[in-house]
Amino acid sequence: MSRALRIATRSSAQASTQARRVADALTDAHPGLRVELVFVDTTGDRRQDVPLHTIGGQGVFVKEVQRAVLDGRADLAAHSAKDLPSIPADDLVIAAFCERRSPADALVGAALADLAPGAPVATGSVRRRAQLASARPDLDFRELRGNIATRLSKLPEGGAIVMAVAAMEILGLTDRIAEVLAPDRFVPAVGQGCVAVECAADDAATVELLAAVDHAPTRTAVEVERAFLATLGSGCSLPVGAHVHGATLHAFLADPERGRWVRRTASLAVDDLAGGSRPDGAGAHAAALAVAADMAATMRDEVAAG
Numbered sequence: 001m002s003r004a005l006r007i008a009t010r011s012s013a014q015a016s017t018q019a020r021r022v023a024d025a026l027t028d029a030h031p032g033l034r035v036e037l038v039f040v041d042t043t044g045d046r047r048q049d050v051p052l053h054t055i056g057g058q059g060v061f062v063k064e065v066q067r068a069v070l071d072g073r074a075d076l077a078a079h080s081a082k083d084l085p086s087i088p089a090d091d092l093v094i095a096a097f098c099e100r101r102s103p104a105d106a107l108v109g110a111a112l113a114d115l116a117p118g119a120p121v122a123t124g125s126v127r128r129r130a131q132l133a134s135a136r137p138d139l140d141f142r143e144l145r146g147n148i149a150t151r152l153s154k155l156p157e158g159g160a161i162v163m164a165v166a167a168m169e170i171l172g173l174t175d176r177i178a179e180v181l182a183p184d185r186f187v188p189a190v191g192q193g194c195v196a197v198e199c200a201a202d203d204a205a206t207v208e209l210l211a212a213v214d215h216a217p218t219r220t221a222v223e224v225e226r227a228f229l230a231t232l233g234s235g236c237s238l239p240v241g242a243h244v245h246g247a248t249l250h251a252f253l254a255d256p257e258r259g260r261w262v263r264r265t266a267s268l269a270v271d272d273l274a275g276g277s278r279p280d281g282a283g284a285h286a287a288a289l290a291v292a293a294d295m296a297a298t299m300r301d302e303v304a305a306g
Helices: 013-029 063-070 126-135 148-153 165-170 204-213 216-232 281-305
Strands: 005-010 035-040 076-080 092-097 105-108 120-122 140-142 160-164 177-180 195-200 240-245 248-255 260-267
Touching (some): 005 013, 005 063, 013 076, 013 148, 063 092, 063 195, 092 204, 092 216, 105 165, 126 140, 126 240, 126 248, 160 165, 195 204, 216 240, 216 248, 216 281, 248 281, 260 281
Parallel strands (some): 005 035, 005 076, 120 140
Antiparallel strands (some): 076 195, 092 195, 105 177, 240 248, 248 260
């Protein structure tokens, strides 16, 4: 490829650092390849004055980045996988799921057990609020938006904020973490900790280049998590989390208005995905996806029944 491979990304510190890591991995795998970043502002970046769930929730950080590929301004789109809607974008393919960093959430400011009754906890995620409320209904939850630096600057006195460990890792801020929340109890967002890279579905040359940075165990795990989310439907606005650990799927679904939440685990009947194995053949992969879909449908019915 004579020209540079162009990666579209948000311009935030976290997103641009993630994209540069993808660029470095590609140039390491393909000596001589030139890669450059194309910065894109998204709806989620521009509308930091309102809660995410009121401006579209999942997808508000990706649509404009995807558009840069579709209109020819970029060859790739790099995203935090947790921001991607469960339904693939038309004419794009997720050609790489990069090796996952920590999927967990964390508290900055104080550990959960150290927070006084009624202490303030700030987060813009309805999922994080619902799960923390299931453990500590006394907490005073507050809205939180902005980039990583902005959110860290808004740590409430005597309280905590909730952050993704992966975001803290990539920016070298893990020393600020007071407690990592166990992912089997505080189930992460689908795909959390993974960077997903899209390209045009008919761009065979770029798909081939991205194969070098696609991490098979991460791909399988995230595909299972996305199958769980897809069953709930693109219109689902309820707090939801799903995470594959080893050969187990952990999931969470809530209806805060009705005070109802469900947390479940299910065996995927496959080898330890996190340990580096993929299901043995397409049949086993399909079976793992079916487990996730069945689990989502069952949990949806449980929450609806109340």
